[in-house]
Amino acid sequence: MTKKPFLFISDFDGTLTDKDFFHIMIDSYFQDKKEELYKAWDSKKQTDIDFLSQLFQSIGRSENDIMEDIMNIPFDPYAKAFIEKVKEVGGDFVVISAGSDYYIKRLFEHLGIEGIEVYSNEGRFQDNGIHLTVKKDHPHYSEMYGIDKAKVTKDLASKGYEKVYFAGDTAPDLKAALMADVTFAKGKLISLLEEENHPFIPIQNYQDIHHYFIEKGVFQDENV
Numbered sequence: 001m002t003k004k005p006f007l008f009i010s011d012f013d014g015t016l017t018d019k020d021f022f023h024i025m026i027d028s029y030f031q032d033k034k035e036e037l038y039k040a041w042d043s044k045k046q047t048d049i050d051f052l053s054q055l056f057q058s059i060g061r062s063e064n065d066i067m068e069d070i071m072n073i074p075f076d077p078y079a080k081a082f083i084e085k086v087k088e089v090g091g092d093f094v095v096i097s098a099g100s101d102y103y104i105k106r107l108f109e110h111l112g113i114e115g116i117e118v119y120s121n122e123g124r125f126q127d128n129g130i131h132l133t134v135k136k137d138h139p140h141y142s143e144m145y146g147i148d149k150a151k152v153t154k155d156l157a158s159k160g161y162e163k164v165y166f167a168g169d170t171a172p173d174l175k176a177a178l179m180a181d182v183t184f185a186k187g188k189l190i191s192l193l194e195e196e197n198h199p200f201i202p203i204q205n206y207q208d209i210h211h212y213f214i215e216k217g218v219f220q221d222e223n224v
Contacts, residue, residue, distance in 0.1 A: 005090045006218070007161040009153055009176065011168040012097040012104050012120070014187055016206075018074040021103050022052055028069065029059055048098060048172070049121065049134055049146035056100070057129035066130065070103045071110050078206040080113055085210070085219055087115065092161075094119065096152050098145040098172045102130050121146040150175035167209065184209050 013020040026037050041051055059066060086093045094117040097104055102123025108116060119140065122133040134146045140155075142148035149168075153176040157164050166173070166180035169187035177183045177193060183200040185193055193200045203209055213219040 003160045003162045004092060005161070006092075006163040006165060007156060007159075008086050008091055008093045008165045009156065009167070009180070010093070010095050011149075011170075011173050012095050013099050014169040015167050015173075016076050016079050016095070018076070021070075021073060021099055022055060024069060024073065025055060025059060029061065030055075047144045049132070049142075049144065052099065052121075052146075053132045053134075056123070057127070057131050059129045061128055063125045066125065067106065070106050073103065073107055075107065075111060076206045078210060080111060082206045082210050083113060083116065085213075089219065091218075092117075094156060096120070096147070096149045096176065098142075098147055098149070100130060100132055119147060119152045145172050148175075149173060150179060152176070153179050167203070184212075 010016055013022070026034055030037055037055070040046070061069075083093050095104060097118070097120040099120060100123035101118050101120040102125070104118050104120060108114070108118075123130045124133070125131075132146065135141060140147050140151045142151075149172055153164070153166070157179065163181045164179070165182045165184070166177050167184040168174075168177055169185065169189050171188060171192060173189050174192050174196075177185065177189060177200070178196065178198055183193065183198070184203045185200040186203050190200070190202055201208075201212060210219065214221050
């Protein structure tokens with residue numbers, strides 16, 4: 001069986017974007033509770049998935065309003081070209097997110113990014129909010145995040161790849177990042193990987209990863 005060249009796994013919020021979607025929601029629609037909500041998030045007195053479920057279903061906006069917010073998510077300006085290049089050279093690019101496929105898939109459609117598998121918590125619009133569906137009997141289930149990125153990564157990597165790359169920025173990414181052959185990190189993930197004494201490549205955006213791929217001969221040298 002011939003192995004596929006490589007698998008590139010990316011987190012979404014904070015990695016493919018400059019701002020998490022739930023931050024956008026809090027800053028846009030919960031100004032009067034902003035400080036309280038951020039403190040609650042940091043305290044981890046409830047699971048991340050419970051926090052996001054309660055927040056998203058309480059948005060109180062029409063689907064058109066929410067769609068406008070999704071269209072305005074600050075997406076990495078270099079990511080689309082990188083994704084297309086990955087597909088061009090025969091690699092697979094997938095997204096694993098502890099957020100929701102509701103906004104990820106809609107933003108990808110808006111940006112014309114096609115053929116990307118998204119592993120995330122299922123979301124649907126209902127009662128002026130986004131309602132998340134978490135399946136506790138799913139093999140990728142996580143009590144904390146709804147989806148266990150390490151479990152997904154293990155399953156995907158077992159399909160046969162010469163190399164697995166991972167890019168992320170926060171704690172939910174750590175265990176998956178430790179499983180990759182090459183890890184790209186930003187944000188809090190950097191210090192977490194340092195604590196694990198695990199090698200990584202610090203990045204600011206997907207242009208940095210693109211340049212790395214050129215240096216390593218994965219991509220042909222070209223202007224980015």
